[in-house]
Amino acid sequence: MLKIEGLTVSYGARRVxxxxxxxxxxxEVTALIGPNGAGKSTxxxxxxxxxxxxxGIIRTNGIDLTALPPMPRARHxxxxxxxxxxxxxxxxxxxVRMGRTPYLNFLGQTSAKDEEIVRLALQKVDVLDLAGxxxxxxxxxxxxxxxxxxxxxxxxxxxxxxxxxSNLDMHYQVNFMELxxxxxxxDKLAVLIALxxxxxxxxxxxxxxxxxDGKIKASGTPLQVLTPELISEAYHLHVKVIxxxxxxxxxxxxxxx
Amino acid sequence: xxxxxxxxxxxxxxxxxILLSIAIGSVFIPPTDMGRILTGWFFxxxxxxxxxxxAFIIVSIxxxxxxxxxxxxxxxxxxxxxxxxxxxxxxxxxxxxxxASGAGLGVAAALSIQWPYTFWGLLAVPLAGFLAAMLxxxxxxxxxxxxxxxxTTNLILAGVAFSAFATSLTSLxxxxxxxELRRAFGFxxxxxxxxxxxxxxTILPFLAIGLGFLxxxxxxxxxxxxxxxxxxxxxxxxxxxxxxxxxxxxxxxAAAVSFSGVIGFIGLIVPHVMRLWFGxxxxxxxxxxxxxxxxxxxxxDVIARSVLSPQELPVGxxxxxxxxxxxxxxxxxxxxxGYW
Numbered sequence: 025m026l027k028i029e030g031l032t033v034s035y036g037a038r039r040v041x042x043x044x045x046x047x048x049x050x051x052e053v054t055a056l057i058g059p060n061g062a063g064k065s066t067x068x069x070x071x072x073x074x075x076x077x078x079x080g081i082i083r084t085n086g087i088d089l090t091a092l093p094p095m096p097r098a099r100h101x102x103x104x105x106x107x108x109x110x111x112x113x114x115x116x117x118x119x120v121r122m123g124r125t126p127y128l129n130f131l132g133q134t135s136a137k138d139e140e141i142v143r144l145a146l147q148k149v150d151v152l153d154l155a156g157x158x159x160x161x162x163x164x165x166x167x168x169x170x171x172x173x174x175x176x177x178x179x180x181x182x183x184x185x186x187x188x189x190s191n192l193d194m195h196y197q198v199n200f201m202e203l204x205x206x207x208x209x210x211d212k213l214a215v216l217i218a219l220x221x222x223x224x225x226x227x228x229x230x231x232x233x234x235x236x237d238g239k240i241k242a243s244g245t246p247l248q249v250l251t252p253e254l255i256s257e258a259y260h261l262h263v264k265v266i267x268x269x270x271x272x273x274x275x276x277x278x279x280x281x
Numbered sequence: 282x283x284x285x286x287x288x289x290x291x292x293x294x295x296x297x298x299i300l301l302s303i304a305i306g307s308v309f310i311p312p313t314d315m316g317r318i319l320t321g322w323f324f325x326x327x328x329x330x331x332x333x334x335x336a337f338i339i340v341s342i343x344x345x346x347x348x349x350x351x352x353x354x355x356x357x358x359x360x361x362x363x364x365x366x367x368x369x370x371x372x373x374x375x376x377x378x379x380x381a382s383g384a385g386l387g388v389a390a391a392l393s394i395q396w397p398y399t400f401w402g403l404l405a406v407p408l409a410g411f412l413a414a415m416l417x418x419x420x421x422x423x424x425x426x427x428x429x430x431x432x433t434t435n436l437i438l439a440g441v442a443f444s445a446f447a448t449s450l451t452s453l454x455x456x457x458x459x460x461e462l463r464r465a466f467g468f469x470x471x472x473x474x475x476x477x478x479x480x481x482x483t484i485l486p487f488l489a490i491g492l493g494f495l496x497x498x499x500x501x502x503x504x505x506x507x508x509x510x511x512x513x514x515x516x517x518x519x520x521x522x523x524x525x526x527x528x529x530x531x532x533x534x535a536a537a538v539s540f541s542g543v544i545g546f547i548g549l550i551v552p553h554v555m556r557l558w559f560g561x562x563x564x565x566x567x568x569x570x571x572x573x574x575x576x577x578x579x580x581x582d583v584i585a586r587s588v589l590s591p592q593e594l595p596v597g598x599x600x601x602x603x604x605x606x607x608x609x610x611x612x613x614x615x616x617x618x619g620y621w
Contacts, residue, residue: 074510076429098516105514111369111506113561122504126516132500132564178515 025050026071026101026182026214031080033063033070033238040066041238044080048216050181053208055229056218057249059259062235064218068186071216072103084182084214098126101182102175106190107167112160116170119159120145123177145176149203165196172203183207185217189224197221201228226250226273234258250274287559291572295351298579302347303339305583306590310335310343345478349540350582350596351575352481352488354547356537358574359492359567360530361548362555366502366563367526368433375534375548378440379417382447384538387413389454389465403475404483407539410468411487414535417443422527430509431523471544471597472585484536491533492571498526499564506561544597546604547574547581554611577604 026048033041041063048054056064069075071082073094082089084100092100102123110119123145124138134142146152149169159167168188175183185204189197205228208215219225225232225246232249234242236258242249255263255276264279303319304310310318318336321328322344328336357375364373376382391409396402421443425435455465467474501522504512513519534548552570559569578596581603585594 069510072514074513094513094518095516098514103511103514105511109508111561113556114503114506118503118562122507122515125500125504128500130500131497132503 025084026216027083028067028071029081029083031067031070031082032078033066033075034078039238041070044235044238044240046216046233046240046243048182048214049231050214051208051212052230053205053215053217053228054231054233055225056216056233056235057220057222057225058235058241060220063238064220064235065186066238067235068103068184068216068218072101072184073097095126098178098180100180101184102178102180104168104171104175104183104185104188106187107164107171108191110159110167110171112158114159115155116151116157116159116162116173117142117146117155119170120173120177123174126178141179142177145173148176148207149173164191165193165199168192168196168200169203172200176207180213182214183216185215187218187220190220197224204228222250222255222276226268226275227271246273250276287555287565287569288572291569291576295572295576295579298576298583299347299351301583302350302579303343305587306338306343308335308338310339315339342476345481346473346476346582347579348481349473349484350579352484353537353541353544354575354578355492355571356484356488356533356574357544357548357578358551358570358572359495360534360537361574362552362563362567362570363495363498363502363526363530364548365552366505366566367523367530368437369506369508370437371553372549374545375530375537376444376543376545378421378436378531379443379447380414380531380534381538381543382444382451383417384410384414384535385465385469385543386447386451386454387411388468388539389451389458392465393454393458400479403479407475407480407483411535411539414538415531417447418528418531418535422524430520431527433523436527467595468542470595471542471600472593472595473541473582475540480540484540487532487536491529491531491536494525494529495533496567496571498522498529499562499567501526502563502567542595542597544578544600546600547578550604550608551577553608557611 028044028046031041031044044067056067058064066075070077077090089097089100121134121142124134124141125132127138128134143152146155149172151166151169151173154162154166159170162170189200192200201224204215204217207213229246231244232246233240234249234254241258242254250265252263252265262279264277265274266277268275304312304315314332314335318328318332318339322340360375364375364377365371368377387409388406391406396405421436421439422431424439425431427435501517504515504517509519551574552566555566555569555573559565581599582596584603585596585599588594
């Protein structure tokens with residue numbers, strides 16, 4: 025479980041995230057939605073420790089993550105970034121093996137147990153048959169799944185994902201989100217995923233947090249957050265929300281009423 | 282290519298290059314005699330009269346020269362691979378952030394003084410080059426630093442800017458000098474002017490430290506290929522790691538450059554060839570580039586010594602003339618083209 029308290033991030037004088045508080049429970053997928061520039065990516069990056077915080081504490085099970093150096097922090101949370109410009113020369117196996125870094129010595133020597141964890145991660149994400157291929161030869165969807173496998177190899181209880189479905193087609197989007205949902209529900213990971221697609225969030229998230237201008241505007245179940253009033257105001261666009269034809273979730277449609 | 286052990290192949294290549302370097306010169310020493318002399322020298326045994334001249338040539342001239350060239354090539358190959366990994370740039374070579382131009386400036390300045398022919402006097406010019414190179418790195422590093430991080434783009438820009446400044450200053454010094462021009466120019470083309478074991482012993486500790494640290498940072502360089510953010514998210518303390526690699530590679534380069542001048546292409550091409558043949562894992566690429574760089578420079582040096590014998594060509598010319606076509610050939614033959 026991940027507790028974000030009073031997170032404030034500034035780029036110089038510009039306040040990008042203001043007093044953000046959020047709880048991500050184990051066994052749940054929490055989606056972070058909001059318009060461009062709201063700060064979704066910034067929030068994910070700040071929680072992972074690559075951006076300095078002006079204020080705020082990030083806790084997991086009582087441990088203060090903000091005070092930890094990169095190596096121990098990486099044993100608590102793993103990040104799946106967008107799969108753009110991955111080093112093309114490494115093989116899929118080599119890439120996923122990098123996920124074991126927090127548990128290896130500085131020479132990066134792996135044991136048989138590490139290699140087994142890598143193999144399991146590849147299998148879980150269904151890229152085991154791509155293991156020997158070079159990353160540069162993969163498609164966007166395959167590359168994104170490899171990054172998910174790498175995060176899984178990190179064996180962390182918390183998973184952060186930064187708009188992983190943005191460059192994927194329909195098939196890979198559904199494929200990916202079902203994987204992520206399974207990891208939360210079956211493996212009890214605490215998953216925070218920044219998404220731009222509201223309907224993907226509705227379908228696969230247990231909780232949704234709406235981020236607008238660096239502040240959490242609303243947080244709750246998909247039904248609670250995906251209301252016409254909240255979404256129209258946040259995205260400056262008239263939307264209509266109807267019940268999904270075959271899933272028990274809301275469906276958001278941009279409309280002109 | 283990857284079925285035979287890469288280390289075996291590279292070491293075989295290096296050994297052949299070493300033997301060639303010892304055998305070839307204005308006097309050709311046949312392999313059998315060479316073998317007897319080397320074993321005799323190694324086990325401190327005495328040699329028959331007939332081999333005394335050869336023995337002198339080998340032990341006092343060829344062997345120290347061979348070892349010096351070997352060390353230089355190793356430094357250039359290793360730091361070239363490290364720079365390419367650190368900057369994630371296929372065009373990176375050991376001189377990217379100004380080590381060569383800094384050293385050149387130091388050497389040109391030191392050459393304007395007549396140093397006495399003593400132990401320290403002989404060391405003065407190379408030492409000046411080395412110190413100037415290390416000062417350059419310090420300067421470029423400080424210029425590029427942004428709070429707690431060292432963005433690689435800043436490093437490259439600061440290095441390029443300083444290089445331009447140092448090079449023009451060096452040219453000015455050379456223009457205003459009288460006679461020393463040719464010596465300074467010789468430094469810039471790359472070549473060996475000092476003989477004996479002193480140069481080897483002088484640079485050995487710096488090379489051992491620099492290359493030692495680099496070889497231990499293979500995994501770190503692998504992680505850095507994913508970018509600073511992802512490397513940190515995977516657990517690497519990025520700023521500290523980059524600083525160590527930068528200092529280690531620059532130390533090795535500065536030491537090499539101080540006695541060998543600016544020899545190009547080895548640091549750029551050897552890592553690429555090794556990457557094309559044996560893969561991009563830096564834990565393997567670094568030691569292979571070190572061995573390959575040593576062998577390649579030895580070969581170049583042999584050619585430089587024999588082509589216009591007894592005159593010596595600057596090694597830098599041989600590496601450029603030979604290196605470029607060879608690399609193009611390797612590039613065309615490699616299966617995994619495009620994955621630098």
